[in-house]
Amino acid sequence: MRLSYTKALNRALTDALAQDPAVCVFGEDIGAGLAGPTLNLLDRFGPGRIVDTPLSEQAFTSMAIGAALSGRRPVIEFQIPSLLFLVFEQLVNQAHKFSLMTGGQASVPLTCLVPGSGSRDGWAGQHSDHPYSLFAHAGLKTVVPATPTDAYGLLRSAIADPDPVVVFAPAAALPVRETVTWELAPIPLGSARIHREGTDVTVVAIGHLVHDALAVAEELGPEISVEVFDPRTLHPFDWTALAASLDRTGRLVVIDDSNRSCGIGAEVLATAAEQMRLVAPPRRITRPDGTVLPFAPGLDRALQPQRDQLRDAVRAVLK
Amino acid sequence: MLRLIRGFEELALTLVKSGEITGGIHPYIGQEAVAVGVCAALRPQDVITSTHRGHGHVLAKGAAPDRLLAELLGRTTGLNKGRGGSMHAADFSLGILGANGMVGAGGPIAVGAAWSARQAGEDRVAVAFFGDGALNQGVLLESLNLAAMWRLPVLFVCENNGYATTLPAVTAVAGSATGRAAGFGIPAAEVDGMDTEAVRAAAAEAVERARTGGGPGFLECRTYRFEGHHTMERLMKLRYRTPEEIADWRDLDPLPRAAALLPPGLAAQVDASVAEQLAAARQFAITSEHPDPAGALDLLYADGLRPRAGSTA
Numbered sequence: 046m047r048l049s050y051t052k053a054l055n056r057a058l059t060d061a062l063a064q065d066p067a068v069c070v071f072g073e074d075i076g077a078g079l080a081g082p083t084l085n086l087l088d089r090f091g092p093g094r095i096v097d098t099p100l101s102e103q104a105f106t107s108m109a110i111g112a113a114l115s116g117r118r119p120v121i122e123f124q125i126p127s128l129l130f131l132v133f134e135q136l137v138n139q140a141h142k143f144s145l146m147t148g149g150q151a152s153v154p155l156t157c158l159v160p161g162s163g164s165r166d167g168w169a170g171q172h173s174d175h176p177y178s179l180f181a182h183a184g185l186k187t188v189v190p191a192t193p194t195d196a197y198g199l200l201r202s203a204i205a206d207p208d209p210v211v212v213f214a215p216a217a218a219l220p221v222r223e224t225v226t227w228e229l230a231p232i233p234l235g236s237a238r239i240h241r242e243g244t245d246v247t248v249v250a251i252g253h254l255v256h257d258a259l260a261v262a263e264e265l266g267p268e269i270s271v272e273v274f275d276p277r278t279l280h281p282f283d284w285t286a287l288a289a290s291l292d293r294t295g296r297l298v299v300i301d302d303s304n305r306s307c308g309i310g311a312e313v314l315a316t317a318a319e320q321m322r323l324v325a326p327p328r329r330i331t332r333p334d335g336t337v338l339p340f341a342p343g344l345d346r347a348l349q350p351q352r353d354q355l356r357d358a359v360r361a362v363l364k
Numbered sequence: 365m366l367r368l369i370r371g372f373e374e375l376a377l378t379l380v381k382s383g384e385i386t387g388g389i390h391p392y393i394g395q396e397a398v399a400v401g402v403c404a405a406l407r408p409q410d411v412i413t414s415t416h417r418g419h420g421h422v423l424a425k426g427a428a429p430d431r432l433l434a435e436l437l438g439r440t441t442g443l444n445k446g447r448g449g450s451m452h453a454a455d456f457s458l459g460i461l462g463a464n465g466m467v468g469a470g471g472p473i474a475v476g477a478a479w480s481a482r483q484a485g486e487d488r489v490a491v492a493f494f495g496d497g498a499l500n501q502g503v504l505l506e507s508l509n510l511a512a513m514w515r516l517p518v519l520f521v522c523e524n525n526g527y528a529t530t531l532p533a534v535t536a537v538a539g540s541a542t543g544r545a546a547g548f549g550i551p552a553a554e555v556d557g558m559d560t561e562a563v564r565a566a567a568a569e570a571v572e573r574a575r576t577g578g579g580p581g582f583l584e585c586r587t588y589r590f591e592g593h594h595t596m597e598r599l600m601k602l603r604y605r606t607p608e609e610i611a612d613w614r615d616l617d618p619l620p621r622a623a624a625l626l627p628p629g630l631a632a633q634v635d636a637s638v639a640e641q642l643a644a645a646r647q648f649a650i651t652s653e654h655p656d657p658a659g660a661l662d663l664l665y666a667d668g669l670r671p672r673a674g675s676t677a
Binding site: 069093094098099101103104105106107108109110111112113114115116117134135138139143144145146147148149150151152153154184186206207208235281284319320 | 411413442443444445446447448452454455456457461462464466469471472473474475476477478479480481483484490502503506507509510513661662663664665666667669671672676
């Protein structure tokens, strides 16, 4: 079976809806399936479970929280990543805090799905953010799958999870296709995946950058043995697997499409420096501090992590 | 219940003053008729969302005063095991989905609870309490729209006590509260929020309509808080209300009004029984255990995920 990333998300939603009557989906233009992952769901599951909402992100996000507090398992699809800034109050201040604030009386099994996070060529300043680091920082479970199989498995686990989870589907990963010969299954949150084993350097790559890291690893293959490490979930992060990888390689490069200051790349470097085996100073490749992506394609690309930067960084940590 | 809420708040004020309650509270004194009137119109399975000034709502919906007081004192026996405090008191077993520290935030949560009830085919009603300050929060207005479009069983209860912290509603709310609801096609009524029976009657009508598929309702209860916005105010000696204004509203105190409706002698009996109940609550709360600091983040994740410590040393 040839599976696209978007189709994998669609199958995950379909299977979750079919398996658990508590699952429902809220979002804008989801009846028509504008973004892809919700295509055909309305026909199959009806308007009682697939709820096309008015443009009221804050209200329908909190409404989903109210539904979650009442025994449902809502999934919200956000059409663009920047809408998350609008609902930061609802996700961080309400959904995330309910369990602790109520002394464990309540949990909020809410999933936010953000297909098309990060730059889509030409979508400019307010449609091109990739804000996963903010959610990991705030403590929400944060997932960034790189492949169709992982997108399916991690979204299934996110929906089944008793806590709120934000699933970022990177825009640049949506075209990825995979030949799947096995049965799709849930993948536990907090488990990393090593896409390629190596002995010289560990490259931690997040989301679509996994594919860039694999290409660079292939290219450097004859001279440098690169391990490509995909955390898959940024919170909880699989620190144990990273420590094991660094025990083998001792060198670390992180490639991360979030802003440099307080980005997840910074956290990976800091944790490795504090607690793990490093034989050379680590490097990271990120967007610049405080990035706003400009419109012109050349300017947009200039601010995103690039393969040649990764190549240079890998060579640098081996010097 | 009016007497219980009043007495609870007076007791809490003494515990704030003595330093036993840290962080202070937002006293509900003066507004009791709203919580009691509205909750009297509800069934046990109905749900409420409350505000930062939530003690009255929580008690009126049936929460145990001793456990609420223990919560205010941050004890393990508190409603929220000492993790929520005054502004987040909740009792899900009684349909109390939580007081909320963010103004207007409970509105859409109540809408979600109402949506769920309807999808489940239950005739449960959700009530969102909020103040006049929340009338200017966009999310609340969005909630009115969703509730009206989908004819959800929600009652929006605006406790208009005239001030958003220190900002007079007359300088903050364009048009009227009920006019805003009417703009969304939601039946709205203005009620004397110092009159328990009037509030109860208006709430009962709106709740019945919501329960039988008639969609949301909106009540504006004109009320007043006799104390400051927060107990901190006493220390700051703020002046944004005149003593005359406060005295005028105190003349409308809902307690004597309700007591006058009771048979002779019963009011004194109620007072005595409340005093006894509160003395026991105080004893229960003060002698309850403090939570173990080692478990400060124990309940952060429902699946038991243990976050990394702040220090690795």
